[in-house]
Amino acid sequence: MIQAILLDLDGTLLNDEKIITEQTKRTLLALQEQGVKVVLASGRPKRGMIRYAQELKLNEFGGLIVSSNGACVTDASTGDTLFEQAMQIEDVRSILKHLEHYEVIPMINDDTYMYVRDVFEGQLEVNGKLINIIEYESRGGQFQLREEPNLIEIIDFPVHKILVAGEPSYLRENATALAGPFTGRVTSMFTAAMYYEFTDFGIDKAKALRHVFEELCIDRDHVIAFGDGHNDRSIIEYAGIGIAMGNAVDALIDIATEVTTSNNDDGISKILERYITH
Structure with missing residues (x-):
């Protein structure tokens, strides 16, 4: 049964x-x-x-x-x-700072907004098609978009995950480096070819x-x-x-x-x- x-x-x-x-x-x-x-x-x-x-x-x-x-x-x-x-606030800030060194698009959300650094920098080529990944994610999640050039400064809400979008080939090549400093502190994994995500450890x-x-x-x-x-x-x-x-x-x-x-x-x-x- x-x-x-x-x-x-x-x-x-x-x-x-x-x-x-x-x-x-x-x-x-x-x-x-x-x-x-x-x-x-x-x-x-x-x-x-x-x-x-x-x-x-x-x-x-x-x-x-x-x-x-x-x-x-x-x-x-x-x-x-x-x-x-939720993730530890200091881990969230450290990861977002680390991601500044890579050609990726980090996204975080609260109950209403999806926060990104630049709403105009969401173009990715996925399976031969050019899509605006920020628009795709905000529509799928029913979020209002909010642009915050410094994401680290606005975190005063529980962050359940950090969604990182990027060209699939670039993410594959850099996955170890993206996760490296935080191994054993948080959980990270691919959830699709163009997505790499961080959540709290375990x-x-x-x-x-x-x-x-x-x-x-x-x-x-x-x-x-x-x-x-x-x-x-x-x-x-x-x-x-x-x-x-x-x-x-x-x-x-x-x-x-x-x-x-x-x-x-x-x-x-x-x-x-x-x-x-x-």
Whole structure:
């Protein structure tokens, strides 16, 4: 019996058009009606996840929102924070200072704004296409943009993560140097080819859920997780059944219980249909 379903968003629950397909939505609603808890677990900030939680009616069924790679867990029904671990302010300032030496775009947010140094310096070439990554992220997270040339000076709010965007090849070449001075102090990882992120030490999606599921008496052996990226490794390893999407990175496919079809081919629904009681 499945007690909970863990779902990454981008590249997993959402297709490439950032849409939850009707088939996948029907399957998830049917399982929630049977008492299964649905958990959205993403690198996105909470603000950028709420609309998908509402679309799946997590507020009606008592689902959870795991945001910022596990730095915060929110009860979708009540809005209560069930777990939170922000970064240390001095670590945030040190990392932002360090990033000034690299050709990257750091972004931080509070509950309303996404803060960047220069709103006009967001152009990146990704998969052969030129996009404004700052506009893309602010729209996805439903944030207002706020330009602050010196980000270090404005931090007086909890920072759950530092999002660093850059050309994929540049980030690959410089990842070790970006993280180097902070190894053992914070957690850092790729969350997409053009994104490298920092969170507080030890934070990942599974750590947050271990804490919350213990309170809810949910057994990890009765949990199924879906993911596609490096930051989904913790939930794939944690869950009794860990499913890699067909479009997942090789490192995730190698450790998954099973591989389903891609996020554009209802890969989630094709697995979960087995668990619907007809």
